[in-house]
Amino acid sequence: MxxxxxxxxxxxxxxxxxxxxxxxxxxxxxxxxxxxxxxxxxxxxxxxxxxxxxxxxxxxxxxxxxxxxxxxxxxxxxxxxxxxxxxxxxxxxxxxxxxxxxxxxxxxxxxxxxxxxxxxxxxxxxxxxxxxxxxxxxVSKRPNIIDADGRAYGVGRRKSSSAKVYLVQGEGEVLVNGKSINNAFGRIHDRESALWALKATGRMDKYNVWALVSGGGSTGQAEAITLGAAKALMVFEPALKPALRRGQFSSEFQSQ
Amino acid sequence: MSLQTCWRCLARGSNQPHPTRWPPQQPWNLYPSLTAAFTTSSSLSALPPKKKSKSPMLETNVKGAKKTFVKKTKKRQKTDSSKRPEVGERRALRKRIVLSNTNALEVEGLKDINAQLMIDESLRGQVLGIPGPVVDQLRAVEAFKVKQGWPLFRRPAMLMRKDTLDMATEIENISLGIRDKTIRRVFVGERGSGKTTMLLQAMTMAFLKGWVVINVPEAQDLILGHTEYGPLPSTNPTLYTQRTYTASLLNAISRANPILQDLQLSQPPPRTELPIPVPPNISLSQLAHLGAQDPEIAWPIFELLYRELTLPDRPPLLLCMDGLAHAMRNTHYISNTYQPIHAHQFTLINWFLSHLSGESPLPNAGLVLAATSESNSPPVPSLTLALAQLEGNAAVQKNPFATYDARVLGVFEQGGVQVRRVGGLCKQEARGLMEYWARSGVVRQRVDEGFVGEKWSLSGGGCVGELERAVVRMRV
Incomplete structure (x- = not known):
């Protein structure tokens, strides 16, 4: 018009x-x-x-x-x-x-x-x-919410990788592309970085992680999951934002 | 005026190969032969001066150049004076099993497992030491593997997890005669989940209960072409024996099972069966020892020994095999028609699989256990399919385009084989294990709920091998 x-x-x-x-x-x-x-x-x-x-x-x-x-x-x-x-x-x-x-x-x-x-x-x-x-x-961003099944998701990207991470309250079980985390990431360092958002906030045994990740290599995939998990965690607990900032995330997270 | 030079020199001047390459010459330089009166060829077309052979001390004194000394160091020929390892030394080092570490802390109050304690449900999640005599027995049957974490601790110990306690109950029930059927079971699970350790725990408990244990530590050893083989006469299809391996297996059986010393040969075998005379009333241990000494008769002795062990009033049997996939495919051995021999044509594998399939049940009951491997496993689609079907995994379907090995599928056709997936530890078990590690001095952190939960998640839900890697081996 x-x-x-x-x-x-x-x-x-x-x-x-x-x-x-x-x-x-x-x-x-x-x-x-x-x-x-x-x-x-x-x-x-x-x-x-x-x-x-x-x-x-x-x-x-x-x-x-x-x-x-x-x-x-x-x-x-x-x-x-x-x-x-x-x-x-x-x-x-x-x-x-x-x-x-x-x-x-x-x-x-x-x-x-x-x-x-x-x-x-x-x-x-x-x-x-x-x-x-x-x-x-x-244009207003649609706010992330916890859905009817109790899940919240966040999308993280790092290098060429993109991850969609669902978080649900649980006991710390992790599935990455349908595999357990030790099958998805051979290096322990990658596993730690994938779950860093939960570790930095002491929530490792409070949530189950279900991630779909594609593109890039293992390091990129792990760090894409980091960001996605952090964003999903913010849906559950918005007050954790300062803790996540202190957790030395990438600049994207710090600028928010 | 006549020309100063002769005609020959003119001819030479015109024969210069690339006259344009040279700078325009002065008239008095046109005939370079003048400068070298004693040669008939032009100095321009002469070869470059030959390099002087270098003397080590000085170079030739070119006019105007300095006399230089060039110090030449003698090249030393590097000779490797290190001592070569003896034949078999490296292999021995590679295969060495270390079961004790004097630097590790002694865990105070570590209880030893015994025949009465092993079925105690309250011990779930606790680590129990393996008694010394049993350690020797386990070592004799090669139940310990190199890459397992035994060298980290003062003495071998094992975690009582749920699967262990279940198996302990079964062993107890069989020993008491409550259950007289043979339990046939294949352990599957992801890498580092403790399948081989489950076999070790089963053997430990069987030894404690006075069972006879026959263990094939690696099925790969039987198919790799590293041990000699020969056809067994009058068999169709031809079976092959591995006499040296059988002899060493008999040796392991006799050393690991002291109970065989109390069991006597029931009747002397007929001469048609054994080429040597066997003294009557010898113990089964001696019988096994006979076979161990002479590989020629190892297989007949093994058959005889097994027949003796299945007589009434003999102890239950535990048969174990690790790396099952290797026993399910063509071996590296070839037949006299240069065809690869299938693993099922080898007597030892055939004997074990006939028990696993249920074709030959154990009369005195017992356990037949096999474990697959994830790190050293050849692709055997038939085995994967059979195990998945037995496990009830509907996701694995028969591929119409693949060829399946009927012999492999036949092993599991009869049914009754339990496929037991060894999963991760629960958090309580993981905590008990970590507390043991902390008391052994290999974990310095405080073992609390957060630490256990974190490592449990990192190890993919309590996969023991990964847990050890994350907690004990990856110390920063």
Missing amino acids: RGSQNRSFTSTNSSRAIAAPPIDLTQDPPSNPQNARVIPASPSYFTGRPDSTDNYLDLLALLRRYQTLPTVAPAQAPRVAWRTVTQYRLLVGEPVRASKYHKVIEVLQRLNRIHPAVMPSPLKQAMEIYKRDIDPYA
């Missing part, structure tokens, strides 16, 4: 900037065609960037028109991902300077602060074209 609006927006604007109202030669008294001259409709007709300038001027006009409407604090304003300058350049097809576009964004942010309850619909439409096609703030 938004894309189709964008296309119509640019075409009308360009025509507005280029064309002047047609001269009526039949009017009375007839004007002298010798004196007739084309008066551009847009004030930005003589600039090299007619569309973007027009858009900016339109925004300023809207701001003048609605500046008396009540506003909310910036933190309360709805979070909007505006187009980046590159995306805007592609949209209007003109070489827009970043500094100029920054001014546009400033006006947009001010307009966005108008209280949502009284936000006029023409303003909403005008602002719509500056929003990104996909709103990243609208």
